[in-house]
Amino acid sequence: MPELRRDPIIGRWVIISTERAKRPDQFGSGLVEKEEFTGGEKCPFCEGNESMTPPEIYALRKPGSSPNGPGWEVRVIPSISPLLTIEGDLDRHGRGMYDIMSARGAHEIIVESPRHQRESELSQEQIVKSMNVVLDRIRDLERDTRIKYAMLFKNYGKAAGGGHIKHPRAQIIGTPVNLKRVKEELSGAKFYYDYRERCVFCDIMRQELAMQKRIIAESKYFIALAPFASRFPFETWILPKGHSCDFYKTDRGHVPDLASLIDLIFRKTRSVIGDFPYNLVLHAAPFRRDAGKKGYWETIERDYHWHFEILPILTRVAGFEWGSGFYINPLPPEDAARSVREARV
């Protein structure tokens, strides 16, 4: 019998389909392996090709190297085709019944490695470095009062909108407005908190730890689990065990622990389904600059909990589900979690 499950945060229902169920290993698509992997010489993100990008915003460099030249380990540049641009004023106006705003904001690319390599070849040490750079960048964007939210994400593989240049990178978009999906999640968490005075994410972790059905892996400070109402096969969330709503305030001492958990999750998942296309999205609280002012969201620091969502793109049903907000997942998250948990790497 199929099952309808409700996400306890935003109330979205998902059909966990048993009729179309597949075994976890049947998702092994090797989708990304089939993609061509070429073009180091023409890649604007490779070391030595720095002149092909706009001037860098920041780089983690070896001593003695100079900006916009070789000798870096992680490099941050403005997007070559930015969705939002940083210069100019934010102009809001109405047009008939519609609201319009100029497309102001930040769009940065974090190049995670100087080498043209597959993401699966990134070392743990490299992940630590790039994560530290990401933390610095979000901290910096927080100082720009025009920016309300910094969205960190990765698109990997063609099916996930990864673009034709295969060079490991993440992106940050700083938006001048609060984002709808983020707001939805925040208000879901607040609604839960108002009633129980507990964080819904902390409650989810407690229950998952007690049930031991959907936990994938744990490290000292973080936990990886398949959410109860997973929308996609092998959907994975990574949460800090300690309550915190701001990713960018993460203790630098915890970064190696987080990097090793992320690395482990990916290696394990890849061993089950091959190199898979995915989107990774950071969910964190918006920047807060009006503490104490009227209308300030007093409980946000207690009711919201930052986390990463990893969304593998293995099925092609997204179009309809995207439009209807109604998801059909052919793999029960318990099965996904078990197969990844038990994978040996």
Added chain:
Amino acid sequence: MNELRRDPITGRWTIVFLDKIAGPGDFRVEPHDKKRDNCPFCWGSEALTPPEIAAHRKAGPPNSPGWTVRVVPNKFPALRIEGELDKEGIGIFDMMNGIGAHEVIVDTPEHFKDMADLTHAETEEVLWAYVARSLDLRRDSRFKYILIFKNYGKSAGASLEHPHSQLIALPIVPKRVLEEIDGASKYYEYKERCVFCDIVREEQEKKEGIIYEDDCFIAFCPYVSRFPYEVWVLPKKHSSDFTNTDRDRVRCLARALRDSLARIKKLLSDPSYNFIIHTSPINGHEREDYHWHIEIMPKLGKIAGFEWGSGFYINPVPPHIAAENLLKVKLG
């Protein structure tokens, strides 16, 4: 410079490209490469599906060739029709058993056609099947919502090549529907006008987005399109429930929908697409604050991480340019 536009119903923002606009040829459309191996939806293969629920036939008894539109239960249903609705909670998690109906409407016996290639009269029969099935299913008190949609092409999620539509009757109202209704009813509360009626008026004034209009229906590329070449089809007379569409209006709708699909197919080299009928939850009476409509979403790009996480869309084709290009298409 790009522009951020806000949808007046749900409040979601879209980034619309105004300088680096993608041309119709810039989208890489995967060819469909249809093979017709053992197709369960072709004439003569009726035994490969569960027995039909309904059919429009020129000849022959049920479950034999001779039909032009055929409705069958989905062989691999996402939800099952038998049983009582059972709800339960496990700690903080809510769940329900998967009661519902999952039906397939086979649009035509012709394997290599799509709705875009059908005649107006043939399209009308398909749409009439949607209405007839909805009328029947809404009597079942376990169901709260009837979702009718079409996935065409692999990248839109179609698992079978033969042109078909699907109907899912659900024991819940999907979240995106609730959101839309909620947005529309807030607008109504404040202005005492239907937001969709206002959008239609606004489109009629601007004219630049419209690709089809007759006495009953209008089709246009909405000002806040999330996707390139997104098209909405709406009845001009206010109505909240698709199920209440009568035969005459179904005839008009067939024209509006078929012609819109035909323009998209010709201009963009037969892209995959989804369309979804947005209608009010089942409750029997018409409501003032909501307006049923069809949203057509050609699959011309991939939805990437940013859009997932933010609910913020990126559209590389301004809707007035999309409409202009669609209108240039000469229909046969």
